[in-house]
Amino acid sequence: MTGILEAIRAALPSAGVELLQNPSPCAQHSLIVCPKDARAVAEFLRNSLGYDFCSNVSGVDWPARKVKETIVRKETVEGVETEVKETVEREIPGFLEAVYHVFSISKRSGVLTLRVRTGNRTDDVSIPSLTPVWKSADFQEREAYDLFGIRFDGHPDLRRILMWDEFADHPMRKDYNPPDDFEYEPTPHDEILVKVKARTEAA
Amino acid sequence: MLDEELKADLQKRGIFVASFEDLYNWGRKNSLWPLQFGLACCAIEMIATAAARFDMARFGAEVFRPSPRQADLMIIAGTVTKKMAPLVVRLYNQMPEPKYVIAMGACAISGGPFKEGYNVLKGIDRYIPVDVAIPGCPPRPEALLEGLIKLQEKIQGQRLFGPHRARHADTDDAADYPVPAYGAHDLEPALNPRIFRPDPPRRAGE
Numbered sequence: 385m386t387g388i389l390e391a392i393r394a395a396l397p398s399a400g401v402e403l404l405q406n407p408s409p410c411a412q413h414s415l416i417v418c419p420k421d422a423r424a425v426a427e428f429l430r431n432s433l434g435y436d437f438c439s440n441v442s443g444v445d446w447p448a449r450k451v452k453e454t455i456v457r458k459e460t461v462e463g464v465e466t467e468v469k470e471t472v473e474r475e476i477p478g479f480l481e482a483v484y485h486v487f488s489i490s491k492r493s494g495v496l497t498l499r500v501r502t503g504n505r506t507d508d509v510s511i512p513s514l515t516p517v518w519k520s521a522d523f524q525e526r527e528a529y530d531l532f533g534i535r536f537d538g539h540p541d542l543r544r545i546l547m548w549d550e551f552a553d554h555p556m557r558k559d560y561n562p563p564d565d566f567e568y569e570p571t572p573h574d575e576i577l578v579k580v581k582a583r584t585e586a587a
Numbered sequence: 588m589l590d591e592e593l594k595a596d597l598q599k600r601g602i603f604v605a606s607f608e609d610l611y612n613w614g615r616k617n618s619l620w621p622l623q624f625g626l627a628c629c630a631i632e633m634i635a636t637a638a639a640r641f642d643m644a645r646f647g648a649e650v651f652r653p654s655p656r657q658a659d660l661m662i663i664a665g666t667v668t669k670k671m672a673p674l675v676v677r678l679y680n681q682m683p684e685p686k687y688v689i690a691m692g693a694c695a696i697s698g699g700p701f702k703e704g705y706n707v708l709k710g711i712d713r714y715i716p717v718d719v720a721i722p723g724c725p726p727r728p729e730a731l732l733e734g735l736i737k738l739q740e741k742i743q744g745q746r747l748f749g750p751h752r753a754r755h756a757d758t759d760d761a762a763d764y765p766v767p768a769y770g771a772h773d774l775e776p777a778l779n780p781r782i783f784r785p786d787p788p789r790r791a792g793e
Binding site for chain 2: 546547548549550551552553555560562563
């Protein structure tokens with residue numbers, strides 16, 4: 385993985401590519417590619433490193449989340465140096481992510497994971513399409529657009545693929561609420577029971 | 588109505604007496620023509636039912652028609668997605684009366700394992716009247732045959748005139764069922780209140 389990263393950096397010095405370590409035993413590290421350079425990096429991977437097959441494109445929704453971090457800092461109080469532990473809460477803004485799994489058939493080399501992240505989850509959701517580089521990404525990018533709302537600039541035919549065209553939501557997002565069409569339940573409970581009571585009282 | 592005892596007695600003497608209704612229904616029930624379409628894995632079981640081992644032809648229902656205009660039985664074999672539901676309702680509307688519907692499998696009955704999903708219709712009975720529901724995931728071919736026999740029993744017992752006449756003989760009952768439209772969040776309307784009236788909620792033991 386580091387060899388690939390060095391090759392990309394040598395060929396495209398200005399490209400924004402970082403290595404994201406996976407600390408688990410599987411050690412499936414991935415490359416985070418800046419959206420503006422994604423197309424150039426993908427073309428380099430295909431043309432120079434032989435990554436000729438994109439097997440999988442997935443979307444991931446990362447809502448804004450808070451991370452608690454413990455910082456240890458040294459403080460000098462009345463001439464005595466002590467260690468003070470401090471918990472800092474840091475907010476990571478939300479974003480959407482497209483994950484590409486590419487293989488090299490010609491070199492028989494395994495999976496290379498690319499992650500391309502959008503600016504946020506609301507208005508800055510465009511990333512360049514890699515369909516012009518890997519044709520097999522076509523339908524899967526459409527699926528990521530349909531279910532997550534990631535817009536792929538330069539995609540030849542960016543339409544919904546699973547839901548109907550009139551559909552407005554992106555159902556795989558974490559904050560999606562499915563339509564309220566519960567029905568008869570033999571033992572309604574909790575919030576369903578509240579809804580059921582409201583409906584029967586109204587009728 | 589003819590006395591059943593007298594009818595049996597006459598039959599022993601070689602005289603067969605039947606009402607027009609009985610003959611008409613007997614003919615109909617033994618030549619059901621299903622519409623040839625499948626929606627998911629239940630369709631594989633439906634194909635198995637039609638094929639040689641189980642042989643639906645023994646019950647007179649082997650003539651799968653590729654056109655709704657020639658079919659009088661709709662076997663909803665599989666998951667009905669919300670994207671597919673308007674097309675299923677439209678096919679149903681295109682079938683000539685009298686027509687019947689078998690909801691085959693958990694998905695067609697209620698949405699099944701996908702009931703809490705966003706894209707699967709929670710039972711086709713929200714839009715079209717279902718005559719026989721066959722539970723299972725998927726039901727075995729024997730179960731589909733059992734459902735077919737139940738439907739035949741229902742057809743045999745249907746009245747064509749009078750206050751308890753069958754749905755298709757009731758001219759007040761509109762034969763067309765509204766086709767739902769694709770909405771921004773769900774199908775619109777989400778159900779047909781004229782035919783979908785779920786039981787009032789109750790708790791176990793009530």
